[in-house]
Amino acid sequence: NAGVMQNPRHLVRRRGQEARLRCSPMKGHSHVYWYRQLPEEGLKFMVYLQKENIIDESGMPKERFSAEFPKEGPSILRIQQVVRGDSAAYFCASSLGQSYSNQPQHFGDGTRLSIL
Amino acid sequence: SQQGEEDPQALSIQEGENATMNCSYKTSINNLQWYRQNSGRGLVHLILIRSNEREKHSGRLRVTLDTSKKSSSLLITASRAADTASYFCATAVSYGNNRLAFGKGNQVVVIP
Numbered sequence: 001n002a003g004v005m006q007n008p009r010h011l012v013r014r015r016g017q018e019a020r021l022r023c024s025p026m027k028g029h030s031h032v033y034w035y036r037q038l039p040e041e042g043l044k045f046m047v048y049l050q051k052e053n054i055i056d057e058s059g060m061p062k063e064r065f066s067a068e069f070p071k072e073g074p075s076i077l078r079i080q081q082v083v084r085g086d087s088a089a090y091f092c093a094s095s096l097g098q099s100y101s102n103q104p105q106h107f108g109d110g111t112r113l114s115i116l
Numbered sequence: 117s118q119q120g121e122e123d124p125q126a127l128s129i130q131e132g133e134n135a136t137m138n139c140s141y142k143t144s145i146n147n148l149q150w151y152r153q154n155s156g157r158g159l160v161h162l163i164l165i166r167s168n169e170r171e172k173h174s175g176r177l178r179v180t181l182d183t184s185k186k187s188s189s190l191l192i193t194a195s196r197a198a199d200t201a202s203y204f205c206a207t208a209v210s211y212g213n214n215r216l217a218f219g220k221g222n223q224v225v226v227i228p
Contacts, residue, residue, distance in 0.1 A: 004158070033215070042204055042218035043159070056214060091158055093216075102147050102166060102208075105216060107158035 002027070005074075006092050006108035013082050014116050021077040021111045025094030032075045033093045033105060034060075034067060043091060049075060079113075087115045126223045135192040137222035139205030140185075146208050148181055149216065150190050153202045162190075162203075197228045 005024040013019050025032050030051055035043035045059040049069040060067065064082075069075040079086055091110045097103035129135050141148070147166045151159040165172045165181045165188070172179045178191040192199055202223050206216040 006158075031214070035216075035218075040220075042220045043206075043216075045215035045217070048214050059215065093159075102164060104149060104161040104164055106161060107151075109156075109158040 004092055004094050004106050004108035006111050008111060009109065010112050010114070012114045012116060015083060016081050019079040019082050019086070019113055021079075021090050021092075021113070022074045023077070023092030023094075023108060024074040025092075026106050029094035029096055029106070031095045031097065032069050033095070034075075034077050035091045035093065037089045037091060037110070046077075082113075082115050084115045087113055089113075126225070128225045128227065129195055131195060131197055131226055131228050133195055135195050135199070135224050135226070137190050137203055137224070139188045139190070139219050141188075141205075141207045141217070141219075142186065143207070143209055143217075145183075148179075148188050149206045149208065150177075150179060150188075151204045151206060151218075153204065153221070155201075159204065192224075195224075195226045197226050200224060200226045 004026055007022050011019055032049045034046040036046055037043045047060045047067045048056040051069055052071050064080045066078045089110045089112050091107050093105035093107045095103045095105045127135055145167050147164050149164045150162045152162055153159045163174045163177055163179050165179050167183055176193045181188045202221040204218050204221045206218045208216055
């Protein structure tokens with residue numbers, strides 16, 4: 001029973017390029033969350049998705065960032081025209097239900113994005 | 117303590133000792149969760165305590181929750197070198213918000 005799978009584990013991009021981060025949730029999980037972690041800090045919520053729907057994107061920057069969770073395939077976090085400040089670890093989590101229904105979130109090992 | 121404006125805490129203990137770390141939060145919550153993160157890895161869910169619970173145990177872990185003080189503590193008994201990690205608390209707020217709000221974490225080093 002595979003856990004949450006994220007790829008790539010490490011991604012290096014030059015300023016102005018696009019970064020695509022992928023996340024496959026645990027089997028049977030239909031709720032996906034993306035978080036960003038800066039060094040020595042906790043995780044900051046970015047976006048919450050269910051299949052084909054963005055439920056809450058209040059933590060996502062208004063420009064350059066987008067996320068999707070298509071009917072088939074993994075969830076994608078896309079960052080266009082990356083800047084140095086985008087360098088961080090990006091974590092995906094999935095859950096069977098919603099957090100307030102007392103379902104824990106299960107995390108992947110993250111994608112470490114470095115911008116040159 | 118985590119959250120608010122506090123700096124992350126670092127704790128260094130000998131193997132076999134107990135480790136206690138604290139977490140505070142600001143809003144009403146539905147539940148509070150503790151996670152562990154080893155260096156370079158994702159977060160591993162440890163334990164969830166609901167807002168109507170005061171104490172919960174899981175193996176060597178003991179979590180308390182005081183909603184009147186908006187605080188929680190995590191106790192790891194008989195620590196092992198493998199417990200070396202960062203520990204984060206996260207709160208799930210009430211209806212309508214599915215995000216987890218994380219603290220800055222407590223770094224625990226267990227010396228063999």
